Amino acid sequence: MLRLHPFRYHRPDTIEEAASLLAEFGADAMPIAGGTDLMPNMKHRLFTPAHVVSLNGIDAMRGIGFNAAGDRLRIGALEKLADVASHPVVRRHCPGLAEAAGLVAGPQLRNMGTIGGNVCLDTRCTYYNQTEFWRAALGYCLKKDGTVCHVTRVGRKCVAAHSADTPPNLIALGASLSLTGPGGTREIDAGDFFVTDGILNTRRAPDEIVTEVVIPITNGRHRSSYMKLRQRNSIDFPLLSVAIAGEFEDDGTVAGLTGVVSALGARPRVLAGWTEIAAGKRLGSRVIEALAERAWSQCRPLENIIVDAEWRRAMVPVFVKRALEGLDGK
Amino acid sequence: MEVVRLRVNGDERVCGVPAHYTLLEALRYGLGLTGSKQGCDKGDCGACTVIVDGRAILSCITPVWEAEGRDVRTVEGLANGTELHPVQDEFDLNGAAQCGFCTPGILCSSVALLDRNPSPSRGEIRAALSGNLCRCTGYEKIYDAVEAAAARLDP
Numbered sequence: 001m002l003r004l005h006p007f008r009y010h011r012p013d014t015i016e017e018a019a020s021l022l023a024e025f026g027a028d029a030m031p032i033a034g035g036t037d038l039m040p041n042m043k044h045r046l047f048t049p050a051h052v053v054s055l056n057g058i059d060a061m062r063g064i065g066f067n068a069a070g071d072r073l074r075i076g077a078l079e080k081l082a083d084v085a086s087h088p089v090v091r092r093h094c095p096g097l098a099e100a101a102g103l104v105a106g107p108q109l110r111n112m113g114t115i116g117g118n119v120c121l122d123t124r125c126t127y128y129n130q131t132e133f134w135r136a137a138l139g140y141c142l143k144k145d146g147t148v149c150h151v152t153r154v155g156r157k158c159v160a161a162h163s164a165d166t167p168p169n170l171i172a173l174g175a176s177l178s179l180t181g182p183g184g185t186r187e188i189d190a191g192d193f194f195v196t197d198g199i200l201n202t203r204r205a206p207d208e209i210v211t212e213v214v215i216p217i218t219n220g221r222h223r224s225s226y227m228k229l230r231q232r233n234s235i236d237f238p239l240l241s242v243a244i245a246g247e248f249e250d251d252g253t254v255a256g257l258t259g260v261v262s263a264l265g266a267r268p269r270v271l272a273g274w275t276e277i278a279a280g281k282r283l284g285s286r287v288i289e290a291l292a293e294r295a296w297s298q299c300r301p302l303e304n305i306i307v308d309a310e311w312r313r314a315m316v317p318v319f320v321k322r323a324l325e326g327l328d329g330k
Numbered sequence: 331m332e333v334v335r336l337r338v339n340g341d342e343r344v345c346g347v348p349a350h351y352t353l354l355e356a357l358r359y360g361l362g363l364t365g366s367k368q369g370c371d372k373g374d375c376g377a378c379t380v381i382v383d384g385r386a387i388l389s390c391i392t393p394v395w396e397a398e399g400r401d402v403r404t405v406e407g408l409a410n411g412t413e414l415h416p417v418q419d420e421f422d423l424n425g426a427a428q429c430g431f432c433t434p435g436i437l438c439s440s441v442a443l444l445d446r447n448p449s450p451s452r453g454e455i456r457a458a459l460s461g462n463l464c465r466c467t468g469y470e471k472i473y474d475a476v477e478a479a480a481a482r483l484d485p
Contacts, residue, residue: 002371004350009395032393039352039391040372056396082385106461107439108376111385112392234460235374 002043002131011054015061015180015211018053022207023182025051031209032056033078034113036105037121045132046122046144061116061211064089073215077116081166082107084115093217094173096224096243100165103228106235116210119167119177119190123160123198123266124237125151125304143199151304158198161263161304167194168243168260168268169226175215181208194267198304201266220255221248225326227319229263231307238263239305240312242295242323246283254278259291259323261316264301271295288324292317334394338363339407353397354378354389357404365405365434369463376462379435380404386442386461405434408441417441417479426475428466436462440476448484452477 012018022029029051032038041047055061061078064087073093075084084090085102104110104118127141127150140146143158151159170177170190177188190213194201204210224245230236241262247255257278262268277290296317301309331346334356345360354371357363357380369377371390378390381403389397408415417440420426427433436459443450443458450458455476456469464472 001368004352006348007350009349009393011395035391035393035396036373036388039393043372043391052393054393054396106376107458108379108386108388108461109373112387235463 004039004042005045005048007048007050007052009052009054011057013057013059015058015209018055018058018209019180019182019207021051021053022209025049025053027206029053030206033117034080034109035117036109036113037117041122041129044130044135046128055116055209066217071217073217075115075213075215077119077210077212078114080111081113081115081118082110084166085110093222094169094215094224096226096245097166097169097173097215100169100226100228100241100243103226104165105237109235115166115213118164119170119193119210119213120202120204121162121164123158123201124163125158125160125198126306127151128160151302157196158266159302159304160198160201160266162194162201162265162267163237163263165226165228165238165241168241168262169224169245170213170215171268171270172224172243172245172258172260173215174245174258175213177210178212178214179204179208180211181205185211187214191270196266198266218247221250222246223248223327225323227323227326229312229315229319239307240264240301240315240319242316242319243268244320244323244327246278246327252282253280254283254287257291259295259320261295261299261320263305264299264312269298271298283324283327288321291324292320295320334360334398336361336394336397336402337400338402339404347394349395351394352390353380353382353392353394353402356394356397357389357402363404363406366438367431367434369431369435374463375432376435376439377432379438379462381438381442384442384445386439386458388461403438403441405437408437415441415479416482417444417476420475420479420482421472424471424475424478426467426471432462432464432466436464436472440479443476444480444483449480450476455480 030049033055062076081101091098142149175190227242228238229240243260246257259271299316301312367377369375373391380389
């Protein structure tokens, strides 16, 4: 049995009220949406806020639809992952994102978890996602309550893994995020949202709320795909994830290609040099081989998950190839 | 203690709970509905699965306040009086329960599936139950039971 610590629960109706509650209570408050990440983490005493501010009463943070000009798809941050995965517009225009949302955890968790929460998912590590008792026995770790990183032994930087499925796709799609805090509202590119600090790996301030995800939709031939490696085909977080988005000319040659790999380090990695390899060419086996090789050379997973890091690295080209082949017909 | 109002299995229920209680704790320790099980208690195993507004969710990581004003259905509410729900009956007939600890959660996931999709394929049943762990049966009899219940509900 894992008890929660005592806290007060607030359920405001508007973004402004929620932002002002978070500002008022400062470090004593945390926002909650689906709760699928925060609730277990609180049960493990990774977070013990005195005030929990629920965003679930805020109707303005729901809905999936195009803007008036029809070139930006807006997904409210409170949309459940199950709804993002099955939404016809998302499936048609962003198949990789729909696929990723449908591969998060298991069915009940997708009925609860939201896309905004997935974007803000805390990083994960074998030495962090454990009970208070377990962590105390080991003397805690760099990310929470301790001074030693049990993964690198000597490192001064937390290497807990970014483990969310939707952000690599949002980055590949060039999406942006809307954040509202006490200072007002700002937009940030999904590609700039994450930093290489395993302790706090996003640029969201503690009193800011991610209110929506905005994805640019082009009229050109756009395709995207997602592949996820995990021990079981349900419930588990990724050991490796690959998101790919490409723009193609009418003759099927590549105009632009973005590959993003994650679950290895504290932030998703945008693979360098892909457009140079593929531009003007069709995605034939030789080009796919070259892209996979290029991906492998950029990825060096650590033992932040107790699964052999060399095997996870060896799976990079395999999953990149599968994801590239998955672009066909989408 | 604070007062929470829940609509559980069609009944309006009121109980006193600490503000940090989960829905599962309110059901089990506030209302005495111990059918929903406390397994891993952190959202991995599915033993605490209940149906809220028609969808299977995990009550062990749902703050109790998020269930206020919503329609909560637990394993205690599946049968119609003494008449078992077809899924329950088929679990019995197919030997789909051994120790029984995971069964309430699997029944809820199954009923939520059949309410939405009356004639699921074997693959759809497997997918819908992929968030419920069973350490006894190997799942085949469970899938058989859900298939048989679907055939009875939507012949």
